[in-house]
Amino acid sequence: MKSLLSLLTGALLIAGCQSTNNSHGSTPFPNLQEKPANTPQAKVKQQRQHLALNTRNKGFGPQAPRDIDDPVGENIEPFTFAPSSRKMNLCNIHFHKNAEHQGGEFRQFAGYGDGEGYGSGYRYTGILSASERQPVAAPICPSDHGALSVGDTIEVHYVYSGAKVKPGKTLGACLDGSMQQPALRVEAQVYVLVNDAKAANFTQLMQHRVIRGRHQAIRIPKNTGKPVVYAGSTTGPKYNEHASPYKVTWSVRPKVLKVNAKTVGQWCKGNVFHEKKAHGTRNLVQNPTLLSPIH
Secondary structure (H helix, E strand, C coil): CHHHHHHHHHHHHHHHHHHHHHHHHCCCCCCCCCCCCCCHHHHHHHHHHHHHHHHCCCCCCCCCCCECCCCCCCCCCCCCCCCCHHHCEEEEEEEEEEECCEECCECEECCCCCCCCCCCCEECCCCCCCCCCCCCCCCECCCCCCCECCCCEEEEEEEEECCCCCCCCCHHHHCCCCCCCCCEEEEEEEEEEECCCCCECHHHHCCEEEECCEEEECCCCCCCCCCEEEEEECCCHHHCCCCCCCEEEEEECCCCEEEEHHHHHHHHCCCCCCCCCCECCCCCCCCHHHCCCCC
């Protein structure tokens, strides 16, 4: 009996030590504060911690957005790059206020915003003339989070799908129900709004038509630098604390194009994508285990 008691006592001590070690070992952020963050900066910091916790050793693929000037990444989960957009169907076009990606001509941090994805992101780092900065009378794409203004930066996502789909509303337009997840590609272009009638016409830049049986955006700029191509995911602030499960091939152009602010407002008033306002931004992904290497 004494021997049995000794064995049981030893087993309990070992179990207790293992339990203690596991409780610390499973948490890479032992000082994580679960109380509500009281500033946008604190919110974003907490969101980053939660994202790390929620993805650690769970096999998630590489995420987006990222700094396109930094090729470092440690995520080597299996990823098949999507074919050229010419071999896919355009399924959606939408845009985010401020660039979600950082790099090229959009490196200026816009701030932490409201801590929920609105007011954050990255701005055009170039200089606008006094006339280009003159406000316009009519509100541009108004929303509950405010309207766009002259001088604002936006990142447009031209989304392509490998499924047999046509242009429509949200990511749902990119899925046809017969494939769990078709190949997805996003051609990304950053624009800055200016008060200049001679600047690029946004409604024309959004034009699309069928070419050789496939829906295509026909006016994506060709003079904004060689796109940075990398393996990533869908974006948006809903993924600030959780990984996106969607695999996306990204093609991000490094240079910014000036667009006539009034034409952006015109596009928001009516388009096949039912886009009426700017979307919020996902926090820039910085954890190397969630980033693919850029070759």
